[in-house]
Amino acid sequence: MKEKHDSTADPQLSNLLRAARVAPPMPPRFAPSVWHRxxxxxxxxxxxxxxxxxATLILRPRFALSTAAALLLAxxxxxxxxxxxxxxxxxxxxxxxxxxxxxxx
Amino acid sequence: MKRSLVILLGALAxxxxxxxxxxxxxxxxxxxxxxxxxxxxDWLRTEFHLSAAELAHIRELxxxxxxxxxxxxxxxxxxxxxxxxxxxxxxxRTAAAQVLLQDIAALRTQCQSQMLQHFVMVSQAMPPAQGxxxxxxxxxxxxxxxxxxxxxxxxxxxxxxxx
Numbered sequence: 021m022k023e024k025h026d027s028t029a030d031p032q033l034s035n036l037l038r039a040a041r042v043a044p045p046m047p048p049r050f051a052p053s054v055w056h057r058x059x060x061x062x063x064x065x066x067x068x069x070x071x072x073x074x075a076t077l078i079l080r081p082r083f084a085l086s087t088a089a090a091l092l093l094a095x096x097x098x099x100x101x102x103x104x105x106x107x108x109x110x111x112x113x114x115x116x117x118x119x120x121x122x123x124x125x
Numbered sequence: 126m127k128r129s130l131v132i133l134l135g136a137l138a139x140x141x142x143x144x145x146x147x148x149x150x151x152x153x154x155x156x157x158x159x160x161x162x163x164x165x166x167d168w169l170r171t172e173f174h175l176s177a178a179e180l181a182h183i184r185e186l187x188x189x190x191x192x193x194x195x196x197x198x199x200x201x202x203x204x205x206x207x208x209x210x211x212x213x214x215x216x217x218r219t220a221a222a223q224v225l226l227q228d229i230a231a232l233r234t235q236c237q238s239q240m241l242q243h244f245v246m247v248s249q250a251m252p253p254a255q256g257x258x259x260x261x262x263x264x265x266x267x268x269x270x271x272x273x274x275x276x277x278x279x280x281x282x283x284x285x286x287x288x
Contacts, residue, residue, distance in 0.1 A: 075129035078136045091140050095147025102148075103155020110160050111168035116266060118165040118191065120240050121198055122233060123267035 169247075173255040182250045190243045197236045204229045240267065 077083055116123075166187060170180055208225045244263045248256035 069129070071129040071133065075132040078132060084136075087140065088143055091144040092147045095144040096151040099148035099151025100155045103152040104159060106152070107156050107159035108168070108172070110156075111171070112266075115165050115168045119187070119194065119243065120263075120267045121194070122201070122236060123240070 169259075173251055173259055175251065175255075179250060179252075183247055186243065186246050186250060190239070193239055194236065197232055197239065201229055201232045201236070204232065237268075 166180065166184060169175060169183060175183065204225055208222060208229070211222050211225075241264075244260055248260040250256075251259055
């Protein structure tokens with residue numbers, strides 16, 4: 021049987037062991053970098069890119085409905101104006117063809 | 126990322142479909158509603174804001190002018206057929222073709238003169254401001270293009286003599 025050593029029993033030995041323990045130097049800005057990592061881990065995950073943000077916006081019902089309504093109204097308005105122009109040009113051509121057939125191209 | 130792109134492209138396609146569909150339907154409806162292809166004078170009525178009495182007077186002038194125009198058009202068409210029937214160009218044929226071309230030119234001048242006279246009469250049947258606008262517009266639409274073409278050709282040929 022081996023005899024068990026009690027380190028507390030020998031204060032000289034304890035002091036010697038404590039003095040022999042090596043304390044490595046801290047890396048530069050150790051504390052701020054630790055705090056930064058803690059803060060980063062606490063913030064919630066955000067949208068990765070602008071594309072994700074845009075997709076999220078598009079999927080909002082209010083935005084989607086108002087955009088669809090705006091496009092519909094713009095299409096109706098521009099289509100009506102263009103239709104008037106076409107009808108006017110056709111009517112003008114009808115008249116010109118009747119009165120000046122040799123001068124209409 | 127990929128999902129976002131699909132959503133964006135889908136939204137763009139849907140938006141284009143909504144706009145395009147609305148534009149097409151409104152355009153067709155507008156053309157069908159406003160166009161009256163049976164009446165030659167519809168453009169005059171709407172463009173120059175004519176009253177019923179003014180339109181009736183102009184319609185009389187218009188119906189009186191059309192047979193004159195048709196007669197000259199028929200003569201021009203006959204001369205053109207005659208010109209085409211000459212076939213390949215020889216010495217005698219060239220002389221005959223020249224005569225026919227002169228005849229066609231004379232008929233066109235007569236047609237143009239009648240047409241301008243008709244425009245003046247129609248413009249006088251309108252309120253003065255509208256009449257002037259009508260006359261200017263008709264000259265631009267019928268003779269303006271020929272004048273432009275002549276000007277561009279004379280400018281491009283380089284036959285101008287410096288003084």
